[in-house]
Amino acid sequence: MIRDYFIKKIELAIQKAINDGKLGQMAEYKQGTLAVERPKNADFGDYAVNVSSLARFAKIAPPQIANTILEYIDKEDNEYNVIGGFINFKSGKNLLVNLVYEIFKKNKDFGKPENIEKEKILLEYVSANPTGPFHIGHGRWAAMGSVLANLLKFYGHEVYQEFYINDAGSQIQKLGNSLAIRIRQELGEDVDFPTDEIERKNYYPGDYLIPVAKKYLETHKGLPENIKELSDFAKAEMEAIQKDLLENFKVHFDNFYSELTLHNSGKVEECVNKLKASGKIYQKDGADWFKSSDYGDDQDRVIKKADGSNTYLTADIAYHIDKLERGFDRLINIWGADHHGYVARVKASIEALGYDPNKLEVLLGQLVNLVINGNEVRMGKRKNMVTLEDLIDEVGVDATRFWMSMRNIDTTLDFDIELAKTNSDENPVFYVQYAHARACSILRHVISEKINSETGEKTPSPMTENELKEITENYQKDTVIPTLDTARKLILKLEEYKSVIKNSAEQRQVYTICRYVQELASEFHSFYNANRVISEDKQMMKARIALVYSVKTVLRNALEDILAVTAPERM
RNA sequence: GCCCGAGUAGCUCAGCUGGAUAGAGCAACCGCCUUCUAAGCGGUAGGUCAUGCGUUCGAAUCGCAUCUCGGGUACCA
Numbered sequence: 001m002i003r004d005y006f007i008k009k010i011e012l013a014i015q016k017a018i019n020d021g022k023l024g025q026m027a028e029y030k031q032g033t034l035a036v037e038r039p040k041n042a043d044f045g046d047y048a049v050n051v052s053s054l055a056r057f058a059k060i061a062p063p064q065i066a067n068t069i070l071e072y073i074d075k076e077d078n079e080y081n082v083i084g085g086f087i088n089f090k091s092g093k094n095l096l097v098n099l100v101y102e103i104f105k106k107n108k109d110f111g112k113p114e115n116i117e118k119e120k121i122l123l124e125y126v127s128a129n130p131t132g133p134f135h136i137g138h139g140r141w142a143a144m145g146s147v148l149a150n151l152l153k154f155y156g157h158e159v160y161q162e163f164y165i166n167d168a169g170s171q172i173q174k175l176g177n178s179l180a181i182r183i184r185q186e187l188g189e190d191v192d193f194p195t196d197e198i199e200r201k202n203y204y205p206g207d208y209l210i211p212v213a214k215k216y217l218e219t220h221k222g223l224p225e226n227i228k229e230l231s232d233f234a235k236a237e238m239e240a241i242q243k244d245l246l247e248n249f250k251v252h253f254d255n256f257y258s259e260l261t262l263h264n265s266g267k268v269e270e271c272v273n274k275l276k277a278s279g280k281i282y283q284k285d286g287a288d289w290f291k292s293s294d295y296g297d298d299q300d301r302v303i304k305k306a307d308g309s310n311t312y313l314t315a316d317i318a319y320h321i322d323k324l325e326r327g328f329d330r331l332i333n334i335w336g337a338d339h340h341g342y343v344a345r346v347k348a349s350i351e352a353l354g355y356d357p358n359k360l361e362v363l364l365g366q367l368v369n370l371v372i373n374g375n376e377v378r379m380g381k382r383k384n385m386v387t388l389e390d391l392i393d394e395v396g397v398d399a400t401r402f403w404m405s406m407r408n409i410d411t412t413l414d415f416d417i418e419l420a421k422t423n424s425d426e427n428p429v430f431y432v433q434y435a436h437a438r439a440c441s442i443l444r445h446v447i448s449e450k451i452n453s454e455t456g457e458k459t460p461s462p463m464t465e466n467e468l469k470e471i472t473e474n475y476q477k478d479t480v481i482p483t484l485d486t487a488r489k490l491i492l493k494l495e496e497y498k499s500v501i502k503n504s505a506e507q508r509q510v511y512t513i514c515r516y517v518q519e520l521a522s523e524f525h526s527f528y529n530a531n532r533v534i535s536e537d538k539q540m541m542k543a544r545i546a547l548v549y550s551v552k553t554v555l556r557n558a559l560e561d562i563l564a565v566t567a568p569e570r571m
Numbered sequence: 572g573c574c575c576g577a578g579u580a581g582c583u584c585a586g587c588u589g590g591a592u593a594g595a596g597c598a599a600c601c602g603c604c605u606u607c608u609a610a611g612c613g614g615u616a617g618g619u620c621a622u623g624c625g626u627u628c629g630a631a632u633c634g635c636a637u638c639u640c641g642g643g644u645a646c647c648a
Binding site for chain 2 (some may be wrong): 055085303534
């Protein structure tokens with residue numbers, strides 16, 4: 001990366017200056033003390049370093065330090081200048097030329113780091129109850145999770161994506177009871193869900209069980225004797241609906257892990273026993289309590305209720321231990337902020353059972369508000385529900401994925417459905433896709449002959465197909481040189497992709513990819529407006545075609561391979 | 572009360588491991604299509620970085636306090 005190249009030059013120069021005793025009282029330089037930044041004013045250079053922080057060690061004024069360091073830099077063909085305590089750096093021809101060459105050479109792998117510490121990661125996300133369709137909030141975790149998985153894989157990690165199915169709690173019984181009411185309604189009985197608010201909470205009164213009831217009656221005469229049969233039927237239906245939607249939404253799971261199998265395998269009981277053996281369980285009010293407060297939780301938690309049944313947490317502990325025993329180096333969970341209380345207790349249990357709680361990384365995501373006609377609409381499972389499916393139908397997969405990924409996970413996402421529906425220029429995903437389509441269009445035009453619509457006269461194509469192939473498949477380093485004066489910013493933006501990937505992967509923040517892609521599109525649109533690609537000057541045309549192709553490559557990589565949003569050839 | 576998160580331009584948000592004049596998109600206003608996609612580009616205007624105090628040569632960024640908003644605070648899942 002150019003910024004790494006630059007800081008190395010600076011650090012080397014500092015070391016030499018210290019050795020020569022030119023940096024006052026400064027005796028040693030610790031690597032990483034100085035940070036590379038972008039100059040406020042692009043005229044200063046591409047990158048800059050502020051050496052003011054060295055002043056208190058050297059006891060010399062910052063500008064003098066900067067000038068001393070400058071003398072020791074091996075400048076090659078790059079430009080350096082000093083303003084105040086800043087050393088500014090402007091990339092020379094070689095760095096820029098090599099960067100474009102790198103894009104051609106690496107193509108789909110451009111931006112992949114050379115050697116990272118590879119981790120075996122289990123990424124768990126969505127993990128919805130199989131009791132109804134996904135709501136909008138699930139869409140955020142689905143989009144972000146799948147983008148993060150793509151990103152971490154690209155970065156070089158081994159990523160296993162898992163969906164935990166909460167198919168064992170009391171909610172499954174509720175589901176069966178609710179289906180029973182829908183079936184009786186189908187059979188013509190005058191029944192309905194309770195109107196009393198508290199009573200009603202024992203049911204799922206959403207319309208979505210009506211088609212399930214109809215389907216049940218296709219193969220059954222009436223209600224079964226055992227409600228469990230209905231629970232299982234509804235559960236299977238809901239799971240199937242959820243899986244279909246995930247596939248549609250380009251979200252891929254390597255495994256769906258059923259909570260029920262966890263219970264049946266005895267792993268939950270085993271965990272409870274181990275916790276008991278560790279002496280971290282005590283009895284109170286007829287229930288078993290886990291002393292999680294010993295490990296930083298604010299209070300102890302019930303692990304076995306007075307009625308003898310397990311809590312949700314109990315199974316979750318067993319699940320996380322199971323993940324660790326499957327040999328993953330790192331567990332990453334994406335959870336809604338409404339689960340934040342769970343982090344401490346799950347970590348506590350991991351530690352109590354002798355595992356490293358730092359292996360678990362929980363990404364807490366703030367929730368999604370739906371905005372309809374300027375009013376926020378509360379998301380509830382039981383009424384006013386806008387499902388993820390409805391949203392995707394309205395807005396499309398691409399826009400939904402992009403919008404759900406484009407904000408910092410720490411901020412509440414306002415999803416304005418009216419705005420997203422308009423598909424106007426307020427929609428950043430179209431802006432980016434348009435840039436890609438535009439690049440493709442140029443590449444098509446350059447090898448097409450032109451026909452005058454009035455005279456029917458034909459003009460030969462500006463470039464033959466072979467000439468274009470020669471650029472894209474057998475790219476020569478020097479090709480891009482004629483554009484260096486006019487396309488500096490664009491080339492530097494392409495270069496930035498490498499650091500965006502790095503930061504985004506390491507900080508698990510996928511929104512930075514969305515931002516980057518918008519910035520690259522913007523640079524490209526500017527370049528397009530300022531420079532005609534197809535022209536008489538053949539060398540210049542080849543150079544610009546090479547750049548257009550580079551932009552298309554990086555946009556495509558980011559859109560399709562990371563964000564899983566289509567990169568259209570035409571729009 | 573306690574625990575998370577947020578508060579930056581009219582709106583939606585970047586910037587937060589302290590550094591140059593606080594940035595972008597949308598909305599507003601002014602320009603740019605006989606030529607590769609105007610779904611685009613260029614420009615103008617728009618700020619008490621919630622508030623106060625502190626640390627520092629230097630604070631949107633760090634610390635303390637206060638205010639506002641969202642979420643959590645179950646022997647539900």
